[in-house]
Amino acid sequence: MTSFPTVGPKKRGYSAAQVDEFLTKARAVFDGRSTGLTAVDIRRTAFDLTKDGYEPSAVDAALERLEDVFAERERQRARSELGEKEWFGRARELAQVIVNRLNRPDKHRFTRTGPLTLGYNTAEVDRFSSRLIRYFAEGLPVTVDEVRTVTFRPQRGGYTEAQVDLLLDSVTDVMLAVR
Template sequence: MSNFPNVARGKRGYDPAQVDDFLDNARAVFDGRAKGLAAADIRHAAFDLKKDGYEPGVVDAALERLEDVFANRERQAARSELGEKEWFGRARELAQVIVNRLSRPERERFSRVGLLKQGYSVEEVDRFSSRLIRYFSEGSAIGVEDVRTVTFRPQRGGYSEAQVDLLLDSVTDVMLAVR
């Protein structure tokens, strides 16, 4: 049983049984009693909404902290296995791939969905992409939380959500790798 607060009576929140099961599994993996859960899995965890469930914001914040712990452990293991130089070399390579993608001309950074389909707002994604370029090239302030929580309005004919989300996951990986 977790200590998460429930949403206001009659409102919908995360399914407590699913959250508790996920966290029990995470605890077992962390303690070495189970395998198969990585930081990326925590980042992508999703739960059904249920009347009187757990407060989503509180659960999400806990999952972000848990992802950080798992990412730190994975980073330490990879550094031990690969060596410091190789580890940072791979992080730099991934960062360069990201910068190459983001350096494309505005309105052409990602594939577009069909005119009748909803994608991410091109203008909003390009604006956030500019912030990421400044982060990678100038070291401007942007946190991993900003990347994890960014949202974009839907737009017909917008950018492919899958491509944008994959890039944001890669940015998060790089940020966690160099912490």
């Protein structure tokens, strides 16, 4: 089993037991001994924080590499089942849905939280959205890692986090699909 550096007894890191259990499951799926784990599942995986846990940045980096491997396998499988043209057609359709959302006016791209509820800072999300629009329209360089790791400050009355996160997941899916 792969082990990661730990954060030490006075800090909190990812639960070693949970990480190890997840990686055991991932290995079984990768080796074909099990099913039921996808690249999206890997991206959405979260672990409890515990004292003397694994260093989060090391685990996150490994999960990103694992997601890339699973996404590549899924892409190859889908291409062989659907055919190259159909596969890219679906990726283009998803990209168009994303672009349609991103082309909405600033401060109106996503549903807003109530005035007393925290959401994502609208100006920061809109700035990143503008980069993504340029990525899709002009080929501006944006990496999958940038999309995976972007963070936004909280803001009362900001954008609903779930909607923004879902769009970022979709952007990641499209970027991985066309690599």
